[in-house]
Amino acid sequence: MSRRNLGFKPPRSAGLPRVRFWLLAAGVLAAPLLLCLQFTPLVETRSQLSRAEAVRVEGLLLDSAPRTPGLAGPHEFSWNQEELNLLGRHLLALSRMSPEWAAQVDLRDGALGFEVSRSLGFVVPVYMNLRGEITQGDGPPALTALRLGYLPLPRFLIDRLMPNLSGEMTSDEPLLAEAARLLANIESVQLGATEIRFNVHWDPEMLARAGDQARQWLISETDRQRILEYYAVIGRVADEIPDSDRAIPLGRLLAPLFLEAKDKSLQGSDPIAENQALLQTLALYVNEEDIEQLVGAEAAEDMPAAKFVEVRLQRRQDLAQHLTSIAAITVALGPELALMLSTAKESWDARHRSGFSFSDMTANNVGVTLATLATRDRESALEIQRRMSEVRSDSEYMPEVGSSRDGISAEDFSALYRDTASVEYRQRLAEIQHLIESTRVFTGL
Numbered sequence: 544m545s546r547r548n549l550g551f552k553p554p555r556s557a558g559l560p561r562v563r564f565w566l567l568a569a570g571v572l573a574a575p576l577l578l579c580l581q582f583t584p585l586v587e588t589r590s591q592l593s594r595a596e597a598v599r600v601e602g603l604l605l606d607s608a609p610r611t612p613g614l615a616g617p618h619e620f621s622w623n624q625e626e627l628n629l630l631g632r633h634l635l636a637l638s639r640m641s642p643e644w645a646a647q648v649d650l651r652d653g654a655l656g657f658e659v660s661r662s663l664g665f666v667v668p669v670y671m672n673l674r675g676e677i678t679q680g681d682g683p684p685a686l687t688a689l690r691l692g693y694l695p696l697p698r699f700l701i702d703r704l705m706p707n708l709s710g711e712m713t714s715d716e717p718l719l720a721e722a723a724r725l726l727a728n729i730e731s732v733q734l735g736a737t738e739i740r741f742n743v744h745w746d747p748e749m750l751a752r753a754g755d756q757a758r759q760w761l762i763s764e765t766d767r768q769r770i771l772e773y774y775a776v777i778g779r780v781a782d783e784i785p786d787s788d789r790a791i792p793l794g795r796l797l798a799p800l801f802l803e804a805k806d807k808s809l810q811g812s813d814p815i816a817e818n819q820a821l822l823q824t825l826a827l828y829v830n831e832e833d834i835e836q837l838v839g840a841e842a843a844e845d846m847p848a849a850k851f852v853e854v855r856l857q858r859r860q861d862l863a864q865h866l867t868s869i870a871a872i873t874v875a876l877g878p879e880l881a882l883m884l885s886t887a888k889e890s891w892d893a894r895h896r897s898g899f900s901f902s903d904m905t906a907n908n909v910g911v912t913l914a915t916l917a918t919r920d921r922e923s924a925l926e927i928q929r930r931m932s933e934v935r936s937d938s939e940y941m942p943e944v945g946s947s948r949d950g951i952s953a954e955d956f957s958a959l960y961r962d963t964a965s966v967e968y969r970q971r972l973a974e975i976q977h978l979i980e981s982t983r984v985f986t987g988l
Contacts, residue, residue, distance in 0.1 A: 579692035584660035585672040586645040592633055598964040600633045609745050617730075618745040623738040624650040637879055652736035654678045679734045762823075767838045769820035771846055776803050777828050778849035790853040793863045794934045796825060801931035814924035818917035819874040826871035829854045829863050856906060857937050857944060865906035866913075866941070873914035899951040902944040905975050909941050912979055916988050923988060930984045940985065942978035 592600070607620040622630065627648050635641040643664070649656040659673040675689040689696045733740040762770070780799055784791055800821050808814040827837050831851060835843035856862040917927040934940065951959070960968040979985055 578694040579671060580663070581670050581672050581692050582668060584645065584662070584670045585658040585674060586647050586660040588642040588645045588660075588662075589632055591636060591641075592629075594964045594969075596629060597633070598962050600629060601963065603630065615744070615746050615748070617742065619740065619742050621738045621740040624648060627739065637877070639877075650734070650737065650739065653680075653734050655684070655734055655739065677734070679732075684732055684734055762838065766816065766820050767842050769817060770824045770838055771834070771842065773800055773803065773821050773824040774828070774834050774846060774849060776800055777824065778847065781850040781852050784850075784852050788852070790855045790860070792937060793829070793854050793856045793866070794937060794939075796828070796854065797931050798934045799932075800825060801928050801934075805925070805928040805932050808925060808928060814921055814928060815918045818914075818924050818927065822867070822870045822874050822914055822917065826867040829867045856941060859902075862902065862906040862941075862944070865903050866910040869907045869910035870914040873911050874918055878911050878915050899953075899956045901951075901971070901975070904972070905942060905944050905979070908972070908975055909979055912976075912985060913940065916985070926988065927984075934984065939983045940979075942975070942982065 603622065603626055607622075609616070609618045627650070631646050631648070632641070635644050635646065643662050644659070646657065646659045649658075655677040657673075657675055657677070661671040661673075663669045663671060672692055673689070676687055677684045678687045679685075686701055689701050728744045728746055729741060730744055731742040733742075776799055777796060780796060784795075804814065804817040804821050807817050823837060827834065828849060828851075833843070834846055834848070853860055854863045856866060913927070913931075916923050918924060931940070960971070962968070980988075
């Protein structure tokens with residue numbers, strides 16, 4: 544007799560309802576995620592900035608800064624829509640977020656629309672698109688609309704994510720606290736039909752503190768220890784300098800510091816990390832800064848301050864400061880930003896101070912070259928350690944600048960080179976770089 548005839552029923556799987564439940568739950572959870580993704584970008588990726596566009600960015604930043612940046616006081620500047628988008632492209636390039644990221648803004652009277660696209664890099668092109676609007680009524684600008692892909696964010700969620708753009712935020716985190724204070728110095732923002740106008744209270748001391756906090760935030764606990772160890776090396780060298788010596792050449796510090804880095808690398812430490820810490824510590828000492836500005840007060844508490852001795856390069860303190868400062872910026876933020884800051888600083892001097900200096904530019908380019916090669920890869924880092932530990936004179940890594948033209952006014956610079964995008968100016972920089980790469984330390988690297 545068959546089982547069918549006996550009324551036998553096969554047992555139902557106890558796990559089937561559970562599987563269906565989880566499939567349903569997964570579908571419910573996946574639906575919002577899928578709505579956030581799209582197959583086309585809101586903003587197409589743009590090419591890298593041309594040299595002319597980079598020069599324009601440099602000019603925008605110079606025009607936006609006070610004529611006397613060392614003095615506190617009210618300051619006003621404005622950017623139009625084209626300038627905002629140009630600055631945005633430059634920021635994405637410097638932060639290495641492009642070409643994956645692209646963004647643009649649309650300025651209207653009393654409102655600023657923005658669109659951001661992020662390529663997710665799948666086999667099939669998929670993008671995360673963000674579209675929003677910042678509007679201004681009687682008060683400060685506020686985020687009033689936000690859409691992620693096809694999914695509009697509800698009002699309560701927008702308010703929770705970003706209550707307003709007025710800078711009214713607090714934090715126990717030192718870096719965020721300084722950022723909050725900087726935002727609080729923005730006294731007003733006006734969204735016009737053709738431009739955004741900023742009225743700020745310029746506070747150079749607050750900017751310096753924020754810079755210190757940003758540097759400390761970028762430094763890991765391991766790197767703090769490395770910095771303290773290199774600072775101790777500097778302290779030992781400084782103690783050996785007779786009080787009768789007013790100054791020492793930069794090489795007097797470079798050789799023992801890179802010898803220390805080489806020894807650590809031979810013992811298994813990461814040569815790139817060692818070189819990064821070394822260059823940051825050296826810049827701090829040469830520029831007469833306190834060690835706690837780099838590692839924080841707690842880490843520096845038990846470290847005695849190194850005796851300060853003026854450090855010179857080719858008998859000039861400013862050249863040593865230029866080289867070491869730009870090298871530290873390069874290892875922290877990359878050579879592109881370092882070179883932009885270098886050129887911008889000289890352009891600023893041409894406008895408002897001592898004039899454009901090719902001597903300064905040479906020292907800056909040496910600093911960028913040194914930092915780039917010291918952190919490019921393991922082999923390059925080790926070779927730089929070997930060569931720099933044997934340095935005995937400035938000429939081994941720095942071309943002679945005695946014949947360089949310095950103190951060039953903005954008018955004279957324009958007559959000679961037009962601007963920093965011109966063929967003549969680029970040729971002059973290429974000549975300087977050739978001289979740098981012909982020195983003993985950099986030959987063949």
